[in-house]
Amino acid sequence: MTAQLACAGLAAGYTKGYPVVRAFDLEVAAGEVVALLGPNGAGKTTVLLTLAGLLPALDGTVVLCGQRVPPGRARAAARNGVVLxxxxxxxxxxxxxxxxxxxxxxxxxxxxxxxxxxxxxxxxxxxxxxxxxxxxxxxxxxxxxxxxxxPRVLLIDELSMGLAPAIVEDLLPSVRRVADDTGAAVVLVEQHVRLALEVTDRAVILVHGQTVLDGPAARFAADPGLLERAYLGESTSAP
Structure with a gap:
């Protein structure tokens, strides 16, 4: 399956030499929805801003629809179909x-x-x-x-911000429909983890700027303890 969005070895942050996110890899295919999850301060928004070209990557590459995008070039990202x-x-x-x-x-x-x-x-x-x-x-x-x-790549940061859980429950399925109907590759940052896992294909867990888990959303939905241990910085190895 060809990736519509791919980044490899991404280091991202706000000051050169002090990355918030390190060695981040991600591939998202057309019509796929990936949840980017993790505790506050993990670097999730930093990843989205970098993928959108609003922050220059400190290291690594970003490829959108087969085209490598120069770091920190929001217009180039937009021309390649990225919308934040x-x-x-x-x-x-x-x-x-x-x-x-x-x-x-x-x-x-x-x-x-x-x-x-x-x-x-x-x-x-x-x-x-x-x-x-x-x-x-x-x-x-x-x-x-x-x-x-x-959009060919849709980046959504905290859809639920300031909303009641019942409203979030009504809105989140629209993200799934967008991917299914338009073929957009979607990356969703969301704190309502259970609801996010219901509408996504895969989840990537970011803690302290590094990926600690990456797998099918259904796997994490079936084992909430796995996510809890990851969020707390504990071992996520099988017992």
């Missing part, structure tokens, strides 16, 4: 839902109606300012703004 949904959603709060979607459109990108197929609840809110939406609606808009760009 940040944890703060980064909406234009004073503009309407329709305006937010329209501004996100690239040349030959999707139409607003395509977004409404995924999130019909936004259909009645097109003339409402994004800042007046509920938290769940804002997250739908943030995802919709990414989808209208027809």
């Amino acid at each position: 949904v940040p944890d703060d959603r980064a909406l234009f709060t004073q503009l309407t839902v329709r305006d937010n979607l329209t501004l996100a459109r690239r040349r030959r990108a999707g139409a607003v109606d395509e977004v409404l197929d995924f999130f019909p609840a936004l259909g009645k809110r097109l003339k409402v300012a994004a800042g007046m939406l509920s938290g769940g609606e804002q997250q739908m808009l943030a995802l919709g703004r990414a989808l209208i760009q027809h």
Whole structure:
């Protein structure tokens, strides 16, 4: 299976010589959803920012759809189809839902109606300012703004930020549908581990900037203790 996103030996951080993430390898195929999990401060957001070109890689390579992307080149990453949904959603709060979607459109990108197929609840809110939406609606808009760009690689940072668990439970399946319907390779950073494992194919566990586990999501869902030991820095070897 050909990787739509691949990085090898990635070192990432904010100061040269002091990497937050070290020797990070990842491959994600078209239509695959990978959960990037780990405790706070593990380096998950740093990985996403580096893959999106918003942070220069300190070492290693990033390949998107077969094209090696120069480090720290957000435009190059975007041209190769990478779209990041940040944890703060980064909406234009004073503009309407329709305006937010329209501004996100690239040349030959999707139409607003395509977004409404995924999130019909936004259909009645097109003339409402994004800042007046509920938290769940804002997250739908943030995802919709990414989808209208027809991403080949979709990076989602903390979909559940500030949302009630019941809303998260309704929203997360949309990530699975995006991958299935569009063929995008998806990397999902999420603190609601159980819910994330229900909609992802694979999980990578990052602790202190290093991968400690990588395997099928179903394996970790069936053995919560394995994740708990990894989060606490304990041995994850089979007893």
